[in-house]
Amino acid sequence: SRPLWEMWVLEGLATPDTVAVFFRAHHALLDGTSAAAVLRKLGGAGTTPSARDLDPVRVHAGGANPIGLVAGGLWDFSVRRPLTLARLVPEAAMLPWRLRRATATRRSGGNSAEAVEDGGDAAQTTPIPGAAPFTAPRTRFNATITPHRAVRGTSLDLTEMKEVKNAFGVTVNDVFLTVVGGGLRRYLRFHDDLPEKPLVAVVPVSTRGDEGTQGNNRVTVLFASLGTDIQDPLERLRAVARRTRRGKRRARGGMRPGLIQDVATLAPSGALSLVMRLYGDLHLADLHPVVHNLSVSNFPGPRKTPDFLGARVTHMYPLGPLMHGSGLSVTAMSLGDRLDVGINACEHLLPDPGLIATGLRESMDRLLELTREKAAGAGDAGATDSTPPGSTTTEEG
Numbered sequence: 001s002r003p004l005w006e007m008w009v010l011e012g013l014a015t016p017d018t019v020a021v022f023f024r025a026h027h028a029l030l031d032g033t034s035a036a037a038v039l040r041k042l043g044g045a046g047t048t049p050s051a052r053d054l055d056p057v058r059v060h061a062g063g064a065n066p067i068g069l070v071a072g073g074l075w076d077f078s079v080r081r082p083l084t085l086a087r088l089v090p091e092a093a094m095l096p097w098r099l100r101r102a103t104a105t106r107r108s109g110g111n112s113a114e115a116v117e118d119g120g121d122a123a124q125t126t127p128i129p130g131a132a133p134f135t136a137p138r139t140r141f142n143a144t145i146t147p148h149r150a151v152r153g154t155s156l157d158l159t160e161m162k163e164v165k166n167a168f169g170v171t172v173n174d175v176f177l178t179v180v181g182g183g184l185r186r187y188l189r190f191h192d193d194l195p196e197k198p199l200v201a202v203v204p205v206s207t208r209g210d211e212g213t214q215g216n217n218r219v220t221v222l223f224a225s226l227g228t229d230i231q232d233p234l235e236r237l238r239a240v241a242r243r244t245r246r247g248k249r250r251a252r253g254g255m256r257p258g259l260i261q262d263v264a265t266l267a268p269s270g271a272l273s274l275v276m277r278l279y280g281d282l283h284l285a286d287l288h289p290v291v292h293n294l295s296v297s298n299f300p301g302p303r304k305t306p307d308f309l310g311a312r313v314t315h316m317y318p319l320g321p322l323m324h325g326s327g328l329s330v331t332a333m334s335l336g337d338r339l340d341v342g343i344n345a346c347e348h349l350l351p352d353p354g355l356i357a358t359g360l361r362e363s364m365d366r367l368l369e370l371t372r373e374k375a376a377g378a379g380d381a382g383a384t385d386s387t388p389p390g391s392t393t394t395e396e397g
Helices: 032-043 066-103 113-117 158-168 172-190 233-251 259-266 269-281 353-375
Strands: 005-010 020-025 149-157 200-206 219-225 294-299 328-335 338-346
Touching: 020 032, 149 158, 149 353, 158 172, 158 233, 158 338, 158 353, 172 200, 172 233, 172 294, 172 353, 219 233, 233 353, 328 353, 338 353
Parallel strands: 200 294, 294 328
Antiparallel strands: 005 020, 149 338, 200 219, 328 338
8 A cells, every 4th residue: 555665855954955865665675785776776876967967757657468467367376376385385394493503503612613613713702692583682672663763874984894804804794793782782781771691683694696686685684693791892893703604604594585575475465464463553572582682784885976866975874674573773884985874763662863873983983992902012901892872981891
């Protein structure tokens, strides 16, 4: 009953001669990678002609072919659905075992062969529990969500993130997850709601080939611990990098990218809508264990500053979807030498996303400071990450 995509132009902003373009699409159409590709196509990379040079595009809506509709329906009913069902039955039976194998980690000390295999320093890395569904602690934003949203955008210096990445031999995504963990640690301490167990984030992992055109959604997911129980930012970075490296190898063996789409194809839409409506109306997400605390995503954007109908794009803040039981998402997209971060939250569960934005920036500043101190030979003893957002002290514990 609603459009699968829409675009709004928002005027009257505080900055003169600036407008915001708000683009929203249903996840059935796009995942993060394909959405970024669409935005690159819309914006170009400094090559989009001026608006006055564009000719209007005329769209013709042709009538549907009745024969084609009948043939397609017969094919879907008699061939596609039985084939999908035959594939799903054994896969569904094996899925719990595969997910357990994909997310299970051994609780071992820093001298384990697994830590050495993953490139960790056995003498300095802090083991953290393996992340798995339904093991996340409950926080203030893990409950049934409402339709109202609170959003905020912030930016991180991609050059600084790469400096940390190169210093420790990790990835930019490892640095980003560590920064998010530090920002959320500050935020939850500010609200006196920091759990002893580390927060668990669900992280989409693209399974596209180099051509990037394999369907609308080609993702699997991994469950990543954000190490919010670790005060030392450098220790958290090592732990997060070690776990995500191992998790990515196992995620491909857990859930097939097309599994959710196949299930949705077979499920009656009316019954599925009713179930989801009852799930929200009855607040069932408040009763069972938390599946995950939030979603965290990071994907590449345009390498060059794009134009949009002749106007220069200054920021691109992506906003991830929310679901019952997980009222927060933190999504980042690169734009030149900057990483723009969009924070999307349920307004009734997390009305102050600006505090998270502040915490992310301060967490990144502290991580960079400790990285440079370590490079200069100052060491990292006593480094902590516990200061509430907005604090003026350089210590985080």
